[in-house]
Amino acid sequence: MFEMLNAKQPGVFVLPSCEMGMQFWKEALGSPCYLVAPMVDASELAWRLLSRRHGAHVCYTPMLHSSVFIRDPKYRKEALVSCVEDRPLIVQFCANDARVLLEAALLAEPHCDAIDINLGCPQAIARRGHYGAFLQDDWPLLTDMVSTLHQALSVPVTCKIRVYEDIEHTVAYARMLEAAGCQMLTVHGRTKEQKGPLTGLASWEHIKAIRESVSIPVIANGNIQCLEDVKRCLAETGVQGVMSAEGNLYNPSIFEGHNPPAWEVALEYLDLAEKYPCPTSYVRGHLFKLFQHCLCLPENFELRAELATGSDLSDFRSTVLQLRDCYLPYHEGTKTWTGDTGIGYNLIHPPWICQPYVRITPEEHLKKLVEKQNRNADVNQFEEESGSGEAEKENQDGITMKRPREGSVESTDSKNMSKRKMKKLRKLQHNPNKNFHGRRGVDKCVDCPNPVGSKCDLRLCKACCRIKCYLENRDCAGHRILIKTRREKACEQRKAESQSDITRGHQTVQCEHIANKGNQNIRLDKTKWEHAVQAEHASAVSQEQYCQLHTEQKMTIENDDVPILNV
Numbered sequence: 016m017f018e019m020l021n022a023k024q025p026g027v028f029v030l031p032s033c034e035m036g037m038q039f040w041k042e043a044l045g046s047p048c049y050l051v052a053p054m055v056d057a058s059e060l061a062w063r064l065l066s067r068r069h070g071a072h073v074c075y076t077p078m079l080h081s082s083v084f085i086r087d088p089k090y091r092k093e094a095l096v097s098c099v100e101d102r103p104l105i106v107q108f109c110a111n112d113a114r115v116l117l118e119a120a121l122l123a124e125p126h127c128d129a130i131d132i133n134l135g136c137p138q139a140i141a142r143r144g145h146y147g148a149f150l151q152d153d154w155p156l157l158t159d160m161v162s163t164l165h166q167a168l169s170v171p172v173t174c175k176i177r178v179y180e181d182i183e184h185t186v187a188y189a190r191m192l193e194a195a196g197c198q199m200l201t202v203h204g205r206t207k208e209q210k211g212p213l214t215g216l217a218s219w220e221h222i223k224a225i226r227e228s229v230s231i232p233v234i235a236n237g238n239i240q241c242l243e244d245v246k247r248c249l250a251e252t253g254v255q256g257v258m259s260a261e262g263n264l265y266n267p268s269i270f271e272g273h274n275p276p277a278w279e280v281a282l283e284y285l286d287l288a289e290k291y292p293c294p295t296s297y298v299r300g301h302l303f304k305l306f307q308h309c310l311c312l313p314e315n316f317e318l319r320a321e322l323a324t325g326s327d328l329s330d331f332r333s334t335v336l337q338l339r340d341c342y343l344p345y346h347e348g349t350k351t352w353t354g355d356t357g358i359g360y361n362l363i364h365p366p367w368i369c370q371p372y373v374r375i376t377p378e379e380h381l382k383k384l385v386e387k388q389n390r391n392a393d394v395n396q397f398e399e400e401s402g403s404g405e406a407e408k409e410n411q412d413g414i415t416m417k418r419p420r421e422g423s424v425e426s427t428d429s430k431n432m433s434k435r436k437m438k439k440l441r442k443l444q445h446n447p448n449k450n451f452h453g454r455r456g457v458d459k460c461v462d463c464p465n466p467v468g469s470k471c472d473l474r475l476c477k478a479c480c481r482i483k484c485y486l487e488n489r490d491c492a493g494h495r496i497l498i499k500t501r502r503e504k505a506c507e508q509r510k511a512e513s514q515s516d517i518t519r520g521h522q523t524v525q526c527e528h529i530a531n532k533g534n535q536n537i538r539l540d541k542t543k544w545e546h547a548v549q550a551e552h553a554s555a556v557s558q559e560q561y562c563q564l565h566t567e568q569k570m571t572i573e574n575d576d577v578p579i580l581n582v
């Protein structure tokens with residue numbers, strides 16, 4: 016057998032990393048086939064233990080931030096809670112610096128069986144932080160990170176990746192990681208563009224191609240909703256194991272091939288969460304997923320609100336027990352379930368049974384979007400013709416705006432707000448926390464039942480205060496809301512710039528380019544946006560100002576998730 020020198024213990028010979036990988040999968044992990052994915056806010060200790068009781072062989076921690084992990088002992092303590100039953104355990108980090116990652120991994124290695132690097136996160140936050148799937152084209156950096164861990168750690172380093180569209184390129188990527196010292200590779204068979212409503216199906220073809228080209232163990236991820244999918248995936252791709260995320264969240268017994276009533280696993284989970292506490296938001300998130308179909312039924316809207324506002328485990332337990340009391344007679348057959356959920360789609364099982372969450376396909380999503388746009392266009396045309404509701408008008412800057420209905424949030428001072436902010440404000444205005452009935456010693460906000468900000472002169476909660484400040488152009492020192500100050504600052508800056516007539520003609524062209532995009536959120540190239548943030552204090556920078564200040568720079572208008580400049 017081929018052997019090589021061990022850098023950690025000179026004079027000792029070790030297996031090459033590919034063979035170490037197989038040995039690691041067999042001996043340290045116990046030849047696992049069923050793996051529970053790393054999941055932010057969801058694969059916490061209590062959930063991992065529940066999943067292990069129901070067939071999971073290996074679990075991952077949620078993704079941890081390597082740089083925060085090394086500098087913040089509190090984060091470290093809270094992020095890495097485990098116990099003896101919680102093995103084999105893989106700790107996942109995101110990172111973009113080999114030294115920082117190594118420092119974090121050295122702190123975590125005594126508590127786990129391997130360190131995983133997240134190379135699959137496709138979210139905007141990963142783009143901004145430069146980690147996850149946004150590192151997939153920086154092969155020298157990845158080689159550095161993987162090889163640094165491989166040489167210095169006493170536990171193996173593993174990676175979780177997404178695929179490229181091109182199979183050959185994907186295979187080359189996997190081989191590069193293997194050569195750098197990665198000892199197990201989890202392949203999520205979707206590209207980094209396949210996310211949110213465009214998630215679609217994962218490609219097992221890509222996973223199979225990787226499996227056939229590397230010698231380290233490969234774990235398949237994507238399209239796993241039930242045990243039949245697991246078996247099919249193992250047979251079709253030849254991988255060593257299969258990882259589930261959403262399938263596991265909606266049915267923690269997925270690997271047992273069992274679909275239990277939701278209250279059974281929910282009560283078991285609540286017991287575990289009592290023993291191994293975690294933030295209530297995680298518990299609430301799990302219960303919402305377990306009872307997703309029941310909570311969509313109109314007769315359960317009150318229980319749904321109860322779950323949304325529950326503040327401790329006893330509140331959650333009470334909601335679960337009420338749901339159980341409601342559906343147990345149907346489950347036991349003493350009452351007859353008609354099978355009509357009235358929620359507009361068909362379920363494989365009755366709604367109280369844990370079952371997969373089936374997303375609409377990207378094609379359906381796009382079709383719906385087009386239909387919605389057409390409907391909106393019809394409404395706008397009707398309103399314009401009849402002179403009612405929203406119609407388009409031009410503001411002083413020549414930007415086309417929707418004319419708002421009177422009395423709505425938009426009606427007062429909306430031209431400075433982005434669509435996203437408007438949506439948030441509208442939501443807050445219409446959905447204050449109606450279930451807050453006041454806590455002892457805490458006054459209610461003047462405008463809604465939420466608790467008042469203790470330092471707010473207006474006697475409002477933060478959400479209402481922000482709305483008031485937007486509408487009345489004011490600041491709130493207590494809530495540290497600086498709307499008036501920022502607007503004034505922006506105004507002064509604009510005035511100063513309009514006095515300067517350098518490259519005036521060029522500026523006009525650029526401004527038109529921006530203005531022609533209407534009052535939509537315009538997505539700008541990240542580095543330029545960051546430059547704008549640093550140089551001109553983002554919140555005070557409008558698109559127009561940005562444009563004036565950067566006339567020479569060619570702006571990229573992207574169609575992807577990057578920070579948004581608010582007008």
Ligand SMILES: Cc1cc2nc3c(=O)[nH]c(=O)nc-3n(C[C@H](O)[C@H](O)[C@H](O)COP(=O)(O)O)c2cc1C
Binds near residue numbers: 052053133136239
């Ligand atoms: C709630 C949630 C949190 C996630 N957090 C992480 C994470 O921390 N690290 C990671 O690599 N992937 C994360 N993912 C992605 C999953 O690990 C997995 O790759 C993806 O959901 C596809 O698997 P599935 O089809 O079984 O859901 C997360 C997914 C979900 C649903």
